[in-house]
Amino acid sequence: DAGVIQSPRHEVTEMGQEVTLRCKPISGHNSLFWYRQTMMRGLELLIYFNNNVPIDDSGMPEDRFSAKMPNASFSTLKIQPSEPRDSAVYFCASSLGQDAGYTFGSGTRLTVV
Amino acid sequence: EDQVTQSPEALRLQEGESSSLNCSYTVSGLRGLFWYRQDPGKGPEFLFTLYSAGEEKEKERLKATLTKKESFLHITAPKPEDSATYLCAVLYSSASKIIFGSGTRLSIRP
Secondary structure, three states, X not given: OOXXXXXXXXXXXXXXXXXXXXXXXXXXXXXXXXXXXXXXXXEEEEEEEEOOEEEEOOOOOOOOEEEEEEEOOEEEEEEOOOOHHHOEEEEEEEEOOOOOOOEEOOOEEEEEO | OOXXXXXXXXXXXXXXXXXXXXXXXXXXXXEEEEEEEEOOOOOOEEEEEEOOOOOEEEEOOEEEXXXXXXXXXXXXXXXXXXXXXXEEEEEEOOOOOEEEOOOEEEEEEO
């Protein structure tokens, strides 16, 4: 298995532009998580899907952030419009249920200038 | 408020010098405590899950233990390749999400 696959690895965009981050979870995993990591705040959960259904999106910072999981093998996190304070590393992770260990992707480093 | 606190923030050891990392948590119904390792530029890598006080898990030079208020990650005779940030995370019964600690940056000098 190739693990959790995220794209792009790096994204540099101008303030106000739309950004879409993509994630392919491990086949057979039924839980998918989007995290954001910064030096100041560490790892923060943004949203959690179970069987493609959003369960907890209380970590999504603002309406500018949205996430979808149209099927078991694909999820997107969209930021529109982007702002400099959104600059961070965004991780996608998947697992077999919430109680199991998560497998993280390599992350997308987002820089908004 | 449920919290996860890791200490120390950073730890520098000589190769072969054993030590322990600490993760303390507020008690409000623990479902599971997780340890992860994160290398620079990579996502966290799952190491262990502990579910109840007294439980222990081992992997190579690492051993994780759990009490009712904290967990320790013991590193025995570490090697330079053990250098990384070690993250602790807790899943509470009352919550639907895992809370991560801020991590301990471990550096092993040859």
